[in-house]
Amino acid sequence: MMKKYDFSTSIFMRIWSVLNIPKKKKDQYRKFEKVYFSPAFERTTSFIITYHTVQIAMQNFYLDICEICAKWARQELTSFQDSTKAMVHLQLCI
Numbered sequence: 001m002m003k004k005y006d007f008s009t010s011i012f013m014r015i016w017s018v019l020n021i022p023k024k025k026k027d028q029y030r031k032f033e034k035v036y037f038s039p040a041f042e043r044t045t046s047f048i049i050t051y052h053t054v055q056i057a058m059q060n061f062y063l064d065i066c067e068i069c070a071k072w073a074r075q076e077l078t079s080f081q082d083s084t085k086a087m088v089h090l091q092l093c094i
Contacts, residue, residue, distance in 0.1 A: 009055040012042035013066045015073070037073045039066035 020034040041063065048056075 007055060008049040008052045009059050010047055011059045011062060012045040013062060014040050014042065015066055015070050016040050017073070035077055037070040037077075039063065039070050 016038050018036045
């Protein structure tokens, strides 16, 4: 399929999210939960057949899209927290 569409590079990207809750029971109602959003590059499943600059630029563009989506998710969570006064604290990871 890669030869059919003339692709020489392929990256595997994912947006990871983690919710950290305070461990002590007494702190669960006093401290905020921390939410992390981060785009991650999977090195073991990504590959390059030839170093074609246009293909590498396309993959860099996909990475930029993942970073924008992670930032958007952080902003949405912050606006949701502000509007509902919820106990969610946003920790930036990038």
